[in-house]
Amino acid sequence: MSSPSEIADPTTLYQVRDGVYAPDLLIAAVVNLDLFTWIERQGPVTEAQISAGLEVATRPLDVLLTYGAALGLIERQPSGVISLTDLARQQLVADSPLSLHAYYASLAERPAVGELTDVLRTDRPAAWASARTGGSGAGWSQRLDDVEFARGITAAMDARGVFLGPALAAAVSDLPATSILDVGGSSGIYACSLLAGRPAARGTVVERPPVDVAARLLLAERGWDSRVDVRSGDIFTDPLPQGHDLHLYSQVLHDWDEPRVRHLLGASYAALPPGGWMVDHDAHIDADKRGPLANAEYSVLLMHSTVGKCWSIGELALFAADAGFENVSYRRTVAHRGALVAQKPLT
Structure with missing residues (x-):
């Protein structure tokens, strides 16, 4: 990349x-x-x-x-x-x-x-x-239950990841992850970006059918299928797989309302080992909810077409803390995106 x-x-x-x-x-x-x-x-x-x-x-x-x-x-x-x-x-x-x-x-x-x-x-x-x-x-x-629509959306999300993925990887390169779970990861392009700088690490993408099929095809086309596997499942009804020390949500939480965002963060906390990391990569609203303009505009699109919005840094920090995470920090990347990082306590 x-x-x-x-x-x-x-x-x-x-x-x-x-x-x-x-x-x-x-x-x-x-x-x-x-x-x-x-x-x-x-x-x-x-x-x-x-x-x-x-x-x-x-x-x-x-x-x-x-x-x-x-x-x-x-x-x-x-x-x-x-x-x-x-x-x-x-x-x-x-x-x-x-x-x-x-x-x-x-x-x-x-x-x-x-x-x-x-x-x-x-x-x-x-x-x-x-x-x-x-x-x-x-x-x-x-x-997303329609195969053609799922393929189109997966390709759309994959397209922006070519630019956003490496910047995210650079922002979290200090996190000592050996196994990455890309929750609702679409094509898996962000997991691949993080793995590119971690040659010994592996990854798993969790996606619902038929998006999981598109993810497997795109991973194989890029030559990542030997290091990234795709697990089929519903992230809201199935428990998240264990055995991963970093959970990545890349532009996923913004599609969902507060109860489901809290559910996902709680599911990650339950599945992560002590000391594991949760990373939310997205277009976030500032804590004071006065901008930035680009993300406020994007939030309108999400409001129109999903049950979510661009969540503010303050809201997500609160949700993460309520789930049990600590050491919450925020790291800016590119194109008005950033990564909210939180850690499960060691004990």
Whole structure:
């Protein structure tokens, strides 16, 4: 695999793709919720008050407020109080002399605006990529049962790993892992990246059918099938395999809600040996939930199409500690990604 220094930086291309739904969420907030007018009239409010007052679900509201804060439209205080910035007050409040409300309303018929409004109201994800034909209106997770869709998603996740994988490997090269479990690892490209610098180590990818078939094919094509095996299973109903001293979640936790994220971290804690490591590689939100903008935009896509979001560093650190992990740290990599690292106590 090439190192990141040998590849022209594709961060902008990641951001364009990952942020594709973000403008539609802002249109929905301005026009269908009239969020900024409501906050201005209520005065400083809490998330709970916004949720109740506008009948918006907690998860998508959190994504919306993070995106608004990253855009410089919302002040999000550590106390939980929400208020508007001057930019939002002047440009997005309906009765402001400078209001762009009508300007945004002219695009309110975009299909994704309606989809995101429904997600805000119901907390139910929309169809992946807003697909409408060929029986593909099912949610992302359900569509993974379709062989062709699973192959396409696996190839998509594999494509970004060519750049992201080596940077992740460099960030965690000090962890003394001899056996890596890539949980929900898709093609296994991240496990391979970590193993490239550990010639004596081996790896296992845990994936559900039919993604497991695509993973085996891609590993064989790259010549990694002798060092990385694929275990078929459901990461939520089957216990995680034991015998691995590093569990890797690479852009997996962002697909799931809090109960299932906590379940996975607890399952890793149970399966790891004392002193073992858990690594969550992802596009994380800052602990104060005010950015970075690229990850706030990506979180909108995840909110639209999955039951997850981009989790904040603070949230994941809390979940990891609650599971029993210690020595939690954060290491930045490339393309607005990073690795949250935690260790199971030695005793």
